[in-house]
Amino acid sequence: MEFETLELKKEGHLAWIILNRPERLNSINGKLLEELQRALTELEADRKVKVLLITGKGKAFCAGADITQFTELNPTEAWKFAKMGREVMTRIENLMKPVIAVINGYALGGGLELALACDIRIASEEAQLGLPEINLGIFPGFGGTQRLTKLVGKGRAVEIMMTGDRIGAKDAEKMGLVNRVVPGSALQEEATKLAEKIAKKSAVALALIKEVVNRGVDAPLQSGLAMESIGWGVAFSTEDKQEGVKAFLEKREPNFKDR
Numbered sequence: 001m002e003f004e005t006l007e008l009k010k011e012g013h014l015a016w017i018i019l020n021r022p023e024r025l026n027s028i029n030g031k032l033l034e035e036l037q038r039a040l041t042e043l044e045a046d047r048k049v050k051v052l053l054i055t056g057k058g059k060a061f062c063a064g065a066d067i068t069q070f071t072e073l074n075p076t077e078a079w080k081f082a083k084m085g086r087e088v089m090t091r092i093e094n095l096m097k098p099v100i101a102v103i104n105g106y107a108l109g110g111g112l113e114l115a116l117a118c119d120i121r122i123a124s125e126e127a128q129l130g131l132p133e134i135n136l137g138i139f140p141g142f143g144g145t146q147r148l149t150k151l152v153g154k155g156r157a158v159e160i161m162m163t164g165d166r167i168g169a170k171d172a173e174k175m176g177l178v179n180r181v182v183p184g185s186a187l188q189e190e191a192t193k194l195a196e197k198i199a200k201k202s203a204v205a206l207a208l209i210k211e212v213v214n215r216g217v218d219a220p221l222q223s224g225l226a227m228e229s230i231g232w233g234v235a236f237s238t239e240d241k242q243e244g245v246k247a248f249l250e251k252r253e254p255n256f257k258d259r
């Protein structure tokens with residue numbers, strides 16, 4: 001499948017989406033959103049792909065929405081663009097496979113919102129994160145107001161949104177905004193190692209973790225706990241559960257078949 005604004009690479013059980021507009025710091029225009037949708041449709045259907053990694057080409061992960069488009073958008077078109085952005089981020093969040101944001105540089109505005117829609121964030125020491133939309137007289141429109149608040153708490157989130165300040169990777173790690181920080185030269189290798197470790201697990205159990213955690217975050221505790229019990233029952237219906245338990249009892253590594 002041909003793409004203009006991103007690259008889609010598959011390596012064994014891993015797939016990489018590499019945002020590919022380095023001259024514009026991988027900023028997000030309508031074409032990129034449309035191509036992300038197409039790439040996600042392909043990856044969803046590919047049973048061999050167990051973990052998706054998203055990164056950017058050049059010095060940025062993604063510098064947010066393409067600001068050069070903003071002069072042309074009337075309010076209705078702006079609403080439509082934000083809706084398209086929201087739908088892509090939500091689709092990544094709901095993808096039935098783990099998604100890792102590999103933050104190689106700037107992750108600003110819609111770029112940070114993209115990273116927030118991923119399950120795990122790993123950043124290079126040089127990465128800078130933030131929601132600078134306030135400096136444009138607007139505010140985050142691809143889910144940042146909600147997802148950042150849930151991840152780091154209201155006090156920290158509103159400060160980030162209201163100042164528009166950029167946060168270094170180490171500070172982002174301290175507040176739980178990224179899972180871990182590694183030297184830039186080791187980023188790809190570390191992200192691959194993490195993805196390969198996860199790819200060895202049962203795809204069904206991984207999808208169940210995503211579903212129960214994501215639905216539970218929005219639900220009252222007792223409802224989340226009930227979803228967990230039901231999902232646990234579903235996990236017991238799989239061949240992978242038979243294999244996992246058998247492998248433990250036979251003191252060997254499990255060989256999951258993702259069913």
Ligand SMILES: CC(C)(COP(=O)(O)OP(=O)(O)OC[C@H]1O[C@@H](n2cnc3c(N)ncnc32)[C@H](O)[C@@H]1OP(=O)(O)O)[C@@H](O)C(=O)NCCC(=O)NCCSC(=O)CCO
Pocket residue numbers: 023024025027063064065066067068106108109110111113132133136139140141142144
């Ligand atoms: C990311 C910054 C801090 C990088 O600064 P610097 O390293 O100095 O690089 P620049 O010369 O500024 O950038 C190179 C080139 O890319 C263009 N560009 C950068 N960001 C964008 C963008 N978001 N949209 C369009 N184009 C962008 C920049 O204009 C340069 O192009 P030239 O033709 O060479 O001039 C810095 O670039 C920065 O602050 N960017 C804006 C970040 C931002 O405000 N993001 C929020 C966007 S709104 C949004 O995301 C809505 C969704 O919630």
